Amino acid sequence: MSTRTDLELIHLVKDYGQSLAVAGIDLKIAAGSYCCLLGPSGCGKTSTLRMIAGHEEPTEGSVVLGGREITHLSPSERGTAMMFQSYALFPHLSVLDNVAFSERMKGTPKAEREARATELLKLVHMEPYAQRLPAALSGGQQQRVALARALMLKPQVLLLDEPLSALDPFLRVKMRAELKRWHRELGMSFVHVTHSQEEAMALADLVVVMNQGRIEQAGTARDVFERPRTEFVARFIGAHNIIETPAGKVAVRCDRLNLVTPDVGEPAVTVAAIEYQGAQVQVHLVADAAHTNDDPETDDPARWVAVLGDTQFHSAPFEPGQRVAMRWWAQDAHGLIA
Numbered sequence: 001m002s003t004r005t006d007l008e009l010i011h012l013v014k015d016y017g018q019s020l021a022v023a024g025i026d027l028k029i030a031a032g033s034y035c036c037l038l039g040p041s042g043c044g045k046t047s048t049l050r051m052i053a054g055h056e057e058p059t060e061g062s063v064v065l066g067g068r069e070i071t072h073l074s075p076s077e078r079g080t081a082m083m084f085q086s087y088a089l090f091p092h093l094s095v096l097d098n099v100a101f102s103e104r105m106k107g108t109p110k111a112e113r114e115a116r117a118t119e120l121l122k123l124v125h126m127e128p129y130a131q132r133l134p135a136a137l138s139g140g141q142q143q144r145v146a147l148a149r150a151l152m153l154k155p156q157v158l159l160l161d162e163p164l165s166a167l168d169p170f171l172r173v174k175m176r177a178e179l180k181r182w183h184r185e186l187g188m189s190f191v192h193v194t195h196s197q198e199e200a201m202a203l204a205d206l207v208v209v210m211n212q213g214r215i216e217q218a219g220t221a222r223d224v225f226e227r228p229r230t231e232f233v234a235r236f237i238g239a240h241n242i243i244e245t246p247a248g249k250v251a252v253r254c255d256r257l258n259l260v261t262p263d264v265g266e267p268a269v270t271v272a273a274i275e276y277q278g279a280q281v282q283v284h285l286v287a288d289a290a291h292t293n294d295d296p297e298t299d300d301p302a303r304w305v306a307v308l309g310d311t312q313f314h315s316a317p318f319e320p321g322q323r324v325a326m327r328w329w330a331q332d333a334h335g336l337i338a
């Protein structure tokens with residue numbers, strides 16, 4: 001049963017002819033969720049977002065919002081609004097006129113549309129800049145205006161295409177907190193496209209990891225991080241080691257990998273490098289194959305990383321060249337689907 005504004009993607013396909021961008025995905029985003037579509041460049045996340053927005057016609061499948069099929073409706077009739085990567089503000093219009101633009105097109109009286117635009121500018125703390133032109137705003141400020149403009153459409157779902165990618169790292173973290181606040185205050189669903197696992201982890205209730213047009217895993221950030229289903233997810237999320245065991249490949253978090261002196265006859269690996277990072281120390285490990293091949297360019301031994309707390313490391317430090325055995329607790333090894 002759909003609640004009023006659940007968003008559902010049903011067997012959604014986008015085939016551009018020369019490339020199958022989205023290969024038949026099914027996804028349900030509960031009303032009020034913060035969902036991040038996460039994946040590397042070209043995995044189909046933007047195409048998915050554009051099909052939800054109505055900027056791209058699906059080759060197959062449906063988009064359903066609150067039980068209503070919206071697949072073929074125009075962008076303004078769907079109950080969704082898109083905030084673009086480039087913010088796409090009209091350069092010749094003031095901040096206020098940019099925000100009020102969609103209502104002007106609908107013929108809403110000036111006083112009414114300006115009152116609502118002012119209310120939204122207040123929400124994003126941009127009311128004092130109402131008469132400025134976009135060129136006189138910082139990137140973060142332009143983004144707030146773009147958000148206010150998208151909210152003017154009273155969407156049930158806000159779609160955000162890489163909203164933080166144009167910002168410098170400091171501002172990105174600040175705006176991340178703002179996005180979270182807006183999401184909480186507005187109570188609508190956000191669907192946010194990103195290639196940054198850090199961003200997805202920080203923001204999303206629902207992380208959807210995509211690869212080559214398919215969903216590899218969808219779950220809470222903690223679920224995806226603690227129990228990656230596939231090797232792709234474990235590698236993309238990072239901070240995991242992929243280890244071959246007699247029972248198949250497993251993912252073990254770098255901070256859950258223990259290093260001990262090998263027992264007689266126990267398989268061992270070699271410490272390749274130590275990287276001090278303040279509160280923790282990374283111990284880089286290579287398979288013994290590294291020692292049998294002198295050419296580092298063609299040599300591709302398995303590599304792993306153990307992250308140890310600084311106190312633990314300094315109480316029994318490891319040295320490059322040292323042979324150690326990797327151990328982990330059974331509950332920390334997650335079997336990977338091939």
Ligand SMILES: Nc1ncnc2c1ncn2[C@@H]1O[C@H](COP(=O)(O)OP(=O)(O)OP(=O)(O)O)[C@@H](O)[C@H]1O
Nearest residue numbers: 016019020021040041042043044045046047048195
């Ligand atoms: N208009 C188009 N015509 C043809 N192929 C396209 C078109 N748009 C996207 N593609 C192809 O579809 C695939 C998925 O693209 P999409 O933009 O959805 O991926 P993405 O994960 O959002 O990537 P990025 O992070 O680089 O934006 C890619 O191989 C891309 O080259």
